Amino acid sequence: xxxxxxxxxxxxxxxxxxxxxxxxxxxxxxxxxxxxxxxxxxxxxxxxxxxxxxxxxxxxxxxxxxxxxxxxxxxxxxxxxxxxxxxxxxxxxxxxxxxxxxxxxxxxxxxxxxxxxxxxxxxxxxxxxxxxxxxxxxxxxx
Numbered sequence: 001x002x003x004x005x006x007x008x009x010x011x012x013x014x015x016x017x018x019x020x021x022x023x024x025x026x027x028x029x030x031x032x033x034x035x036x037x038x039x040x041x042x043x044x045x046x047x048x049x050x051x052x053x054x055x056x057x058x059x060x061x062x063x064x065x066x067x068x069x070x071x072x073x074x075x076x077x078x079x080x081x082x083x084x085x086x087x088x089x090x091x092x093x094x095x096x097x098x099x100x101x102x103x104x105x106x107x108x109x110x111x112x113x114x115x116x117x118x119x120x121x122x123x124x125x126x127x128x129x130x131x132x133x134x135x136x137x138x139x140x141x142x
Contacts, residue, residue, distance in 0.1 A: 090139070093108055097134035097135045098131055101119050101130040102116055102130070104119075104138055108138050119133050119137065
């Protein structure tokens with residue numbers, strides 16, 4: 001999952017770097033009935049064109065673009081760790097913290113770490129402390 005996210009992010013960066021000005025100049029309105037459902041994946045033709053363009057770059061330009069992509073990805077990960085992730089639904093995590101406390105902690109943290117193990121042990125020993133701890137983690141009180 002993380003690898004797929006990384007590849008999609010890199011492709012989107014490459015596409016935006018390859019065609020930044022021409023996309024803004026050729027905006028054509030599309031009727032509402034003809035629009036396709038929104039997809040999280042980029043158009044395969046655009047990805048192939050971006051990859052061809054990337055492969056045609058010189059070695060130093062490739063390194064510079066990869067360096068920029070890595071910076072963007074590090075910033076994305078830092079924002080996600082800091083809780084700036086717009087996809088995190090606090091209500092769902094709170095409900096999960098009541099029903100399955102270790103799962104809510106895992107989803108909030110994004111990895112199996114010490115907070116997950118503490119939540120699991122508290123939940124197995126006695127349910128209420130596990131729920132309280134999970135709620136504290138979900139709402140960033142700990």
